[in-house]
Amino acid sequence: MKRSARPVFLNLAQIQMPVGALTSIGHRISGVVLAVSVPVGVYLFALSLRDDAGFAQVMALTGSLPFKAAVVITVWALAHHLLGGVRHLLSDFNIGSPLRSARRSAWFVNISGVVVALVAAAVVS
Template identity: 60%
Template sequence: MNRPVFLNLMQIRMPVGAVTSIAHRVSGVLLALGVPFSAYIFDLSLQGPRSFERAQELLAGSMLKAAAIVFVWALAHHLLAGVRHLLSDIGVGSRLPFARRSAWVVNGTGVFIALLAAWALL
């Protein structure tokens, strides 16, 4: 009799390429959710001086600053991982050692850009 297996997700070690691929999908969802709000803030800021001040007030909140930092990470990671995927589709960097290295570079650079955004916003 086959018994169900307890699947402990904390014990699964995924390769860095898998983490990068999953983060690419997550960043795409975050971008899809964040673009309408970004467009609203941009439109509000262009309506006149008072509307611009209102947009600045909205963006001054700590929750929106944190959301902006996450949005910057999502944008950076999605762009870098997308370029990595496109290059691998045409055979550039498809060998395993280079693919692992490029995945680490994508992950690290995305976090670095988010930290730069946090430093600039805070």
């Protein structure tokens, strides 16, 4: 049978990635979210310290739904990135490296990040 030279369409929705791959992708996404959120947080903090009008502006912003959603996403990113980083650091020391332990720790990182985000959503609302 002759192979076709046509490009292959990969349907990413049908590919089942292992939990470790999902944790790794989440770690990268959370890193980007943190890299974007830190300058925004510093700007809002500086604005709130500038004068009374800036403080009132930031306080008005904190009551909006998009701001609350951004806070919850940032808290998820911080939790996931921290836990994923500790998981990776431990694997560098050969702790939790066997496949079964690695899968368990990946599930722990993913679930714990979501739980922390849900707690943040309850606190923020």
